[in-house]
Amino acid sequence: MHATALKNARRFFDVYVTPRVQAGERLRVVEIGARNVNGSLRDVAPQGLDYVGVDLEAAPGVDVVLDDPYVLPFEDGSVDAVLSSSCFEHSEFFWQSFLEIQRVLKPTGLFYLNAPSGGEFHRYPVDCWRFYPDSGMALARWARSRGYATVLLESYTGEQEDDIWADQVAVFLRDEAQVAAYPRRVVDSFSRFRNGLRHPQLDQLLNPQRWNQDQERAWLWRATLRLRRRLWRLWSA
Template sequence: MERCHARYVTGAWTQARDGITVLDVGGADVNGGYRPIFQGPGVRYLTADLSAGDGVDVVLDDPYRLPFDDGSLDIVVSGQMLEHCEFFWLSFAEMMRVLKPDGFLFLIAPSAGPIHRYPVDCYRFYPDAYRALARHSGCHMIESWLDERGPWRDLVGVFSHAQVAVPEGPTRTRQPIAPIDVAAGSAEQEAVSGRIHYRDTLTALHERLAPRRYLEIGVRRGGSLALARCEAIGIDPQPELDSPLPANATLHELASDDYFAADALSASAPRPDFAFIDGMHLFEFVLRDFMNVERRAHPGALIVIDDIFPSHPLQASRERRTRVWTGDVWKLHACLAEFRKDLLLIPLDTAPTGLLLVAGLDPGNRVLWDRYNPIVRRFTAPADPPPEVLGRDEAWAPDDPRVGSIADALRETRASGASRTDILRRLRAIASRPE
């Protein structure tokens, strides 16, 4: 829904109105709602549902009759309702009836997932279903897209009475940027550790991997992106470059979600051999970044993730409270160790906040995609990092010879076109050697 808002509820369309009335059909606050997305001056947000409940403004006597005049609403939204509606085509037509001639209907319904009666669960939807609804009601489906995260794999559709051009270019959705103007904590709260600086480790990995294409999420001042000697792509919505980037580097000033949603790195483009993730310091963001990068990476590529080792529980807070801040990125290691046992995971004792090397990638693996929602609910629950994380108990030394050997093996198997099975067999043999 944020993407719908960012693409359509902006610019001239909004400025031409004295105010905006939004109706959320089936909008009872059961697992959260869309109201916060549409907050703003002049916005009137109403929810309609079959029974009274949290956030319900209008209780419907008839599920197929909305108590509003024809063409009276600027925006109608409905999310995760249509599958529970026995005669969904009637509900769709009614939502279009109350919509203004130049208004928008934003519709979200699952294309997959288990039975979840509320009180019934009747349907799953594909793009052709949305096209059929538009034809049946005599309106236009402007665009649709499938959110591949599971288990629901939601289908999103944008509808209007008028034919509207699909917005061009990537969408800038709202992505929180953590403030850095927090007061310094105590020496213990601001402590860091590590034998070798992470940038020195990245430099060594570049030399051993000799990647053909490098991808970096979270460029900030540009120091790590400038290490690349190959084609390099940087992604950062708010970079603060200290100096111009080298000619081989391209910077996209976008949130990573927006970059990947725009398919900026298409299936036909050369796949990255090396990627560094240092974006938002929240579990769900780094999880999505990993999922998106793995999907587009070469099976013999290496993904490196920053900030996996907070040195104090306060540094691991989901809200920034210290100058040294890792957020809850540390949870990604535990998540991958549980759900992706097929990967090779190597934590490194780098300064200031550790690195995680991930190899043996499987671009076609759907485990994280299919289980995304329950994984996020579980791992974003408040939790302090355990002592073994704070103490870096399982971390390798960055200059451990095995790290270089793994990089060499990835370069060699990439050149030979080895299968993922052969790549993993060779990597695990190296990792199992004595230090």
């Protein structure tokens, strides 16, 4: 688990989950891809949750082993929040997972998604996808086309810190009619991101940037190389 994954999950918990816990609610939270690898989202979750970690194999942090990666063993409308971090890029059919998540969420239920927008190729056991700023909007539209009332509350591409990962974070609400229950957003108090979206102004990018950080570094490296060549030609003329 890379450092920014834990930081972004903590921001989600602080804004969307902790206030409800402090108000006395007992929330059921399901983490998909819960195997503890150098840290777990459970480590940054507030105390007092009914926390269930699911994965494809038995491992530390896993409470339930899935027989089918696209079937969650929970009843319709029974879960308050589903979390998935660094997992959807390894799902061959992540859109099926997204619909299954909508099925198990309560009307006030939230889905927290963190998937890379860049980074190295890393099979586990496959590595299929990267997510860009419009991914959250597309997933919400996909769910609505299948009969759900899903809405994107916010999304952003986090800045890289001490590693190669730039996290694409999205928070979804199962039923748009419940949006008043969540007046706050992570992007209201966090600014180290690019190309953010915030409900209800989902047509307005926050901190818009055309290039990601890897592209900026590549451009700078090429520009520096061109300058060095010009200087060498002038010096050797």
